[in-house]
Amino acid sequence: MxxxxxxxxxxxxxxxxxxxxxxxxxxxxxPAMGGFLTTLTREWSEHPEDPAFExxxxxxxxxxxxxxxxxxxxxxxxxxxxxxxxGIRSSFPHLNPAEIPMAxxxxxxxxxxxxDPIGASRRSLTLRAADAVLHTAGRLFxxxxxxxxxxxxxxxxxxxxxxVLSIGQFNQWVGSQLMATGLVQIWPGTPVSAPIFSEAxxxxxxxxxxxxxxxxxxxxVDRTGAPAGGFMAGMDVRALLTVVGDGPVGAVGQAIDKRLxxxxxxxxxEWALGMKMVIxxxxxxxxxxxxxxxxxxxxxxxxxxxxxxxxxxxxxERLVSVGIFVPSWMGDPxxxxxxxxxxxxxxPALWRYLKDGTLRSWGAKxxxxxxxxxxxxxxxxxxxxxxxxxxxxxxxxxxxxxEAWTTGTQLAEAxxxxxxxxxxxxxxxxxATYEARRRASWVERGAREAENARNGFHGGPRGSSMxxxxxxxxxxxxxxxxxxxxxxxxxxHKQIALRAPSFSRSLRKGWDTSSQTAEGLxxxxxxxxxxxxxRPLHDALLTARGWPEIPFDGRLLVTQQDALLIGGKVQAIxxxxxxxxxxxxxxxxxxxxxxxxxxxxxxxLTLGDGGVPAFEREKCVHCxxxxxxxxxxxxxxxxxxDFRAGSGGLHSAEN
Amino acid sequence: MANVLHIVVCAGxxxxxxxxxxxxxxxAGPGLKNEMVLPAVLDPWAASALYEAAALAAKNPGSKLWLxxxxxxxxxxxxxxxxxxxxxxxxxxxDGPIGGFPDAHSTAAVLAETIAAxxxxxxAKLLLFGGWESATRGAGVxxxxxxxxxxxxxxxxxxxxxxxxxxxxxxxxERVEGxxxxxSVCAGTPAVLGWATGNLAEPRNNPQTGMANMRTIxxxxxxxxxxxxxxxxxxxxxxxxxxxxxxxxVVKDLTPDEIAAELVEWIGAE
Numbered sequence: 030m031x032x033x034x035x036x037x038x039x040x041x042x043x044x045x046x047x048x049x050x051x052x053x054x055x056x057x058x059x060p061a062m063g064g065f066l067t068t069l070t071r072e073w074s075e076h077p078e079d080p081a082f083e084x085x086x087x088x089x090x091x092x093x094x095x096x097x098x099x100x101x102x103x104x105x106x107x108x109x110x111x112x113x114x115x116g117i118r119s120s121f122p123h124l125n126p127a128e129i130p131m132a133x134x135x136x137x138x139x140x141x142x143x144x145d146p147i148g149a150s151r152r153s154l155t156l157r158a159a160d161a162v163l164h165t166a167g168r169l170f171x172x173x174x175x176x177x178x179x180x181x182x183x184x185x186x187x188x189x190x191x192x193v194l195s196i197g198q199f200n201q202w203v204g205s206q207l208m209a210t211g212l213v214q215i216w217p218g219t220p221v222s223a224p225i226f227s228e229a230x231x232x233x234x235x236x237x238x239x240x241x242x243x244x245x246x247x248x249x250v251d252r253t254g255a256p257a258g259g260f261m262a263g264m265d266v267r268a269l270l271t272v273v274g275d276g277p278v279g280a281v282g283q284a285i286d287k288r289l290x291x292x293x294x295x296x297x298x299e300w301a302l303g304m305k306m307v308i309x310x311x312x313x314x315x316x317x318x319x320x321x322x323x324x325x326x327x328x329x330x331x332x333x334x335x336x337x338x339x340x341x342x343x344x345x346e347r348l349v350s351v352g353i354f355v356p357s358w359m360g361d362p363x364x365x366x367x368x369x370x371x372x373x374x375x376x377p378a379l380w381r382y383l384k385d386g387t388l389r390s391w392g393a394k395x396x397x398x399x400x401x402x403x404x405x406x407x408x409x410x411x412x413x414x415x416x417x418x419x420x421x422x423x424x425x426x427x428x429x430x431x432e433a434w435t436t437g438t439q440l441a442e443a444x445x446x447x448x449x450x451x452x453x454x455x456x457x458x459x460x461a462t463y464e465a466r467r468r469a470s471w472v473e474r475g476a477r478e479a480e481n482a483r484n485g486f487h488g489g490p491r492g493s494s495m496x497x498x499x500x501x502x503x504x505x506x507x508x509x510x511x512x513x514x515x516x517x518x519x520x521x522h523k524q525i526a527l528r529a530p531s532f533s534r535s536l537r538k539g540w541d542t543s544s545q546t547a548e549g550l551x552x553x554x555x556x557x558x559x560x561x562x563x564r565p566l567h568d569a570l571l572t573a574r575g576w577p578e579i580p581f582d583g584r585l586l587v588t589q590q591d592a593l594l595i596g597g598k599v600q601a602i603x604x605x606x607x608x609x610x611x612x613x614x615x616x617x618x619x620x621x622x623x624x625x626x627x628x629x630x631x632x633x634l635t636l637g638d639g640g641v642p643a644f645e646r647e648k649c650v651h652c653x654x655x656x657x658x659x660x661x662x663x664x665x666x667x668x669x670x671d672f673r674a675g676s677g678g679l680h681s682a683e684n
Numbered sequence: 685m686a687n688v689l690h691i692v693v694c695a696g697x698x699x700x701x702x703x704x705x706x707x708x709x710x711x712a713g714p715g716l717k718n719e720m721v722l723p724a725v726l727d728p729w730a731a732s733a734l735y736e737a738a739a740l741a742a743k744n745p746g747s748k749l750w751l752x753x754x755x756x757x758x759x760x761x762x763x764x765x766x767x768x769x770x771x772x773x774x775x776x777x778x779d780g781p782i783g784g785f786p787d788a789h790s791t792a793a794v795l796a797e798t799i800a801a802x803x804x805x806x807x808a809k810l811l812l813f814g815g816w817e818s819a820t821r822g823a824g825v826x827x828x829x830x831x832x833x834x835x836x837x838x839x840x841x842x843x844x845x846x847x848x849x850x851x852x853x854x855x856x857x858e859r860v861e862g863x864x865x866x867x868s869v870c871a872g873t874p875a876v877l878g879w880a881t882g883n884l885a886e887p888r889n890n891p892q893t894g895m896a897n898m899r900t901i902x903x904x905x906x907x908x909x910x911x912x913x914x915x916x917x918x919x920x921x922x923x924x925x926x927x928x929x930x931x932x933x934v935v936k937d938l939t940p941d942e943i944a945a946e947l948v949e950w951i952g953a954e
Contacts, residue, residue: 047892097891101766102700102723130718201721208765209758211902216765218889248888264891389704598702604888682703682723 044262050086054268055096057275061416063203064437081448094213099220104201104682107392113191116435131195131344136324140179143332149575176378185506220246220674240412242267254606270454271412277397278653280674282418299398300657304366305352307390335495362622390683391596393630395653401476408459425479439466478510487516521657567627601647601677608675617641622660651678689747694814695730714923729815733879738771754778769894770887777908784820790913792829816878831876838875
């Protein structure tokens with residue numbers, strides 16, 4: 030038996046560990062696992078006497094199904110989503126959104142192109158010219174609040190009949206029903222450090238691919254993972270089937286990818302950071318000219334940067350989810366989501382409604398945007414992959430939750446079929462049942478249509494790539510994926526500097542603050558500001574670029590640390606090791622971009638002594654942005670940052 | 685010499701205080717908006733009592749530890765998925781209403797009745813533990829009422845420490861004004877101890893402990909009988925959350941001494 034761990038400073042010491050045998054061990058509780066466990070327990074509840082649901086590891090007992098979740102509550106999920114809810118409604122045909130707090134049916138959808146009212150956005154000349162035309166003929170184009178509403182949007186973008194949800198509340202609703210059945214156990218606050226692999230005799234030995242269960246994270250350790258006071262070695266949970274649903278940056282999924290590799294031609298190269306706020310709208314004033322009806326959905330693009338997409342979803346009870354997606358293909362090492370989010374909500378089209386609102390919640394997560402191209406091996410001996418980490422997200426329709434849920438239901442149907450047939454959970458059997466169901470489903474059809482839909486965003490200068498990307502999406506969407514642009518998509522670390530703007534070129538020149546060019550002067554100004562204020566350089570650089578300082582009001586416009594505390598309610602249980610580890614410190618020291626710091630959602634990464642970023646586990650929201658915002662790569666493909674299993678993170682139930 | 689103790693901890697569940705809590709008044713009286721779907725935790729004061737009880741039971745082999753909790757059983761189960769990983773206990777769930785607004789006398793009656801009926805409980809060995817206060821409301825009377833209904837005369841509140849002696853007597857430290865403790869010596873069980881924070885850290889999650897607990901917790905939850913609490917004519921005139929106090933100033937170039945002096949002045953003014 031061996032456990033896959035990523036090399037760090039020193040090899041992980043081996044300890045005697047407690048071992049437990051179960052039938053099914055699950056890593057991560059999100060929509061995919063919700064779909065899996067809901068479908069499994071429903072079939073089990075309807076056929077309680079069926080011998081298929083008797084435990085194989087504990088004869089005479091019911092099937093032993095355990096699910097381990099890192100977050101300290103199953104409601105600590107991140108994402109305010111709009112979804113067609115096709116798969117979710119299949120599982121709950123009589124679903125009443127009123128039963129789920131913050132849920133409502135989609136009533137109205139708008140797509141808005143946001144112009145830059147400030148003039149700091151990194152727009153290409155072409156885009157600036159187009160903006161000028163829109164401004165000049167504003168009345169003709171229906172321009173209002175620096176926003177242009179697209180008169181028509183293609184059907185593939187629509188979510189009519191779908192739901193606006195808070196994933197935290199949805200997970201809580203699903204989890205409550207699951208636990209009420211008494212058939213499965215969901216253990217929060219329990220990070221899984223790695224899968225347990227069978228010992229391989231040779232590289233070609235198929236047994237190498239067998240997963241035997243999960244190893245839970247060690248507790249009572251210091252930052253490096255060495256035993257400290259109250260040490261407790263993580264337990265080995267050996268299982269006949271390991272269900273991997275720990276998301277795109279989960280430790281189990283990453284370890285399996287590392288061990289088995291990805292199918293030929295597949296790679297995790299496209300990412301985005303989704304960062305959002307849940308805002309309580311101010312009371313309606315009698316003279317207000319319009320209100321936001323629950324179920325209203327806005328999709329926006331063009332601001333604060335051409336590459337950044339945004340959204341506004343209106344929940345019941347005057348709550349809205351507002352957020353942005355900062356993609357990996359935004360070729361700017363200075364990208365910093367929180368500052369951009371603050372500028373985004375102040376855009377006149379949104380600020381009209383949000384001004385005087387109150388921050389209720391805040392969160393961030395990485396989205397695996399490779400879709401089909403990032404799909405790992407879906408099944409192997411003893412394991413199956415579901416959800417976002419299995420490449421199910423559809424980047425054409427911008428939909429992931431429903432797809433994730435559906436992959437979970439498909440696996441559950443397959444598991445029940447195999448249990449009833451008395452067949453083991455081998456790669457062959459799981460492929461013939463789970464994978465076959467998935468390949469024949471709408472999830473797979475959508476994934477194929479979306480496979481090349483976003484190619485247009487890669488290549489070309491900023492601004493123009495946004496336009497080309499939108500055309501590419503329309504092309505793929507309207508032709509069912511038959512037509513699309515071709516593109517070579519480089520690894521994430523190469524995308525950071527691919528279309529490096531002037532600032533990063535200046536940075537690369539060696540911090541030449543003596544330059545008399547406009548760029549050099551701006552850089553000098555930023556450095557002076559950072560030194561004087563003690564603020565992160567990337568924040569000062571945005572100010573130097575012309576982005577105005579944020580007028581903090583202590584209620585909605587708050588510092589990033591206040592967003593962590595007031596919004597995310599971020600927690601970190603003591604006694605766990607650092608889960609962000611810098612593999613080759615020399616690469617960090619030599620790194621000029623330090624984009625991991627700029628994009629850290631929780632300001633958990635700061636500039637440390639000697640040039641290696643310093644990590645504060647207590648501030649980490651486990652978004653995983655550092656993993657793909659690393660400008661260095663030890664092997665030319667993967668990041669220099671190891672993102673491991675950790676405890677805590679966001680604690681808000683309203684995300 | 686070890687004493688065999690029968691420790692019963694009364695611990696309710698409360699909405700996670702870190703979440704956004706909104707008081708609402710419905711037909712059934714005051715409550716919190718969407719309380720059933722708010723994440724819940726074991727009442728922090730009662731949780732201290734539970735950890736102290738577990739440590740005491742571990743030091744006295746042969747002792748037994750029950751956790752009596754009143755709340756909706758689905759919610760109880762969720763909370764137990766965390767609590768059960770920390771220490772070994774036998775759960776006695778009472779499937780009742782959520783929230784801290786039911787009448788304390790009605791709650792105490794149900795709890796006392798349940799405790800009195802615990803199979804194998806020897807009242808002469810009983811230490812009744814619970815929270816001195818509650819995160820749901822600060823009345824802090826339920827535990828005392830339970831003790832009175834069980835006929836336990838020796839009661840201690842604001843407890844931070846108990847030291848059991850070989851002869852079965854024990855010394856208790858209770859919080860009093862001025863950051864001091866009152867030291868009492870009790871001849872022996874039975875007694876009621878309403879805990880403040882105690883001195884123990886929250887135990888780590890141990891999945892093995894959790895699995896062992898679940899073998900008894902799940903059947904107990906499934907068998908928990910629904911209980912209603914008599915309103916006893918209780919009526920709330922108004923309900924409000926404590927106001928969050930937040931006075932942030934951005935000040936530059938202040939020396940540590942100046943910051944300390946300002947803090948001392950601020951504390952003195954409070």
